[in-house]
Amino acid sequence: MSTPDTLPPGLLVAFYGDDYTGSASVMEVMTFAGLPTVLFLDVPTPEQLARFVGYSGIGIAGVARSQSPAWMDENLPPVYRALADLGASVTHYKICSTLDSAPHVGSIGRAADLAIPVLGGDWTPLVVAAPGIARFQAFGNLFAVAADGRRHRLDRHPTMARHPVTPMDEADVCKHLARQTDRRFGLVDLVSMKAGQGGDALATVRAEGAEIVALDVVDEETLAEAGRLIWENRGQRLFALGSQGVEYALVAHWRRTGALAEPPAGSFVAEPAARIAAVSGSCSPVTAGQIRHAAENGFAAIRVDAALAVDAAAWDRELGRAADAALAALGEGRDPLVYSAAGPDDPAVAAMREAVRTSGQPAETVNDRIGAGLGRLLDRVMRDGGVTRAAIAGGDTSGHAAMTLGIHALTALAPVAPGSPLCRAHSDDPAHADLEIALKGGQMGAPDFFTAVRRGGRPA
Template structure:
């Protein structure tokens, strides 16, 4: 009998490692793959409780998403997990033209044959709070959440700017499915009454049910709402952030895992295609504290190798955003990193940027990875498996643009 509790498919790489971390820190062995695994591949891992697949759906057009997601969802459906989660960014960035979450819901409902799809976007431990259907996010290391359509980064995202904080309105541009809200007040009701109201919402014919999530003491409640609708014979299809995993773990009551501190490694390599101001600040901090830059437009491999031989950690940054070459930047960074790994003994690497991470992983031939230590929430240290590649066995961090404090790259170098 399968011991699997959940399988997930992430719409980008950094979001996928975030979901893996949410499960692993609760003591659930989780392996993240770069393509849907077979039952035989899963059987290689003892005591496996969860698995994920990292995709690049967030950067795709809706037709490309459908061609990618339909067979992927079918593969995950047939692997025996009672819950299958389409993991999206906790800032819900998407549009009718790129990374359409609505199209993913449409495809998922067809593949899983489900009556309704729960959507959970709040992730309190990441500073993401969904209240009365509106999403708020903490900026960088700040404390006060900002409504998403006023967020200094997400409201100006170069590809999917978030101009609407009400997720019902935002999602209605991407799907014609009916959307209902289970709001924060109902989460505070006695358990029986809360379940009765949720079941009534399902019975009313609502096809998409957005569930508020404001603070961490609501996680177990939200987890219980969705878990009771799941079974291995008829998997529940869920959409949302890593708040889904956090809620389910709170409901399951799993214990906190203990990880061996990884310790310092010098030098490390950082490749960044992220255009986030948060990442820009991290790059500058690292340069001010001993890292050196290898300009991408001036023999970056030679420059990086020279600095690495001197024992200096290196940053290779894509530079200012240029729409004309944006689609080429991720594969280029992946090629540069592969060449560096072939010629050096670098054992720890950071990749910044969700789309960039997917391109780099493909260039390196990464097959799977497991978390080996937490660093900062949402960007764990992982050990990668890449048979026949110079990346096989090295430590890597895949970091989203909004994740981490100013000293994040120095933190990765120190290992704590």
């Protein structure tokens, strides 16, 4: 009988997430696999780190996905140096599972160029797909399930092809990222992965000069094979690019080798909440369906006019109106859900774009103002309404909104939807000492997402 492999002592994975919801999804994968993980909302102080000694994963959440390469040049190097100091076996730059990025905003290529000299080893694995979140990569092309329940190639995806900031016109992950960096790409394709020849294929593309190597993943078998290739070829240190598929792959490999056991059933649960408050800056049709479901199940859906955000004073007045309506809903025994749009076809989306265009302001500036404003609104509603559980929808919105809540770290509490756990917030602000929060990307979650957050999630 063979002896199961064992995991080395110390920190296994350190990561930076290019938006807050994506960062939380990495923490979720690790934690619910039985590997305690903490997510900091900024580079942690030594005192903050000391509270989480012995954790298997440490992450830092960020907003790089909505930022320019110039912003990355200024802000990412200190984060990378902090991650390097942690000494993890694998350090991961977490990207969206639908490759949200472009050369001018959220550039994954620029992020990699800055990271590899500080964090990199002999090669950089790229794992975007993960079957658990309905993302699949075959022969280098990424596919994602849409609101219609069908799998679409990314450049033909009904939402991602029309993304308001980074519309996707290329499904080949290497070609998409090659627009953002001059580094050479390689691919270990589906045939090699399924035939157990991934190691040989990896050696071949590396010998040909590939620096960043994409790994096809379509099922649990190829997921575990991707994890094996990463773990067995990590060397003294390894920098990885990808979605939470990186952690899904590592966990699958560790379980296959016996290095990691399944946690006991019922390990991660939360009690129902009497009331919750929610905000959404997402334009996704998935979120639109979730808002509609919530409104049909006792939530007070309160629209906010995001086009007013081109004027800071007008935006503050609009936020005050919406906060008053949310507090009134709480007084009536209802859960407020403040939202800026109900899907990509909502006229509010076109109105917002036109307002930004005529104002002459950068779209990023207005988007930041919207996210931060929704965070201030949520902060007021929770403080004045005595609410201790919240939900935020929208990747960029979650990042900016969470910054306003005085939270310095999150730990996963209970599953709600893949990629969007209910979290315990760690804050030095007594008003938020008991805060529980779920951060949701636009494409994530079942129709009952908001009601699931209210009832404490669902079984893992």
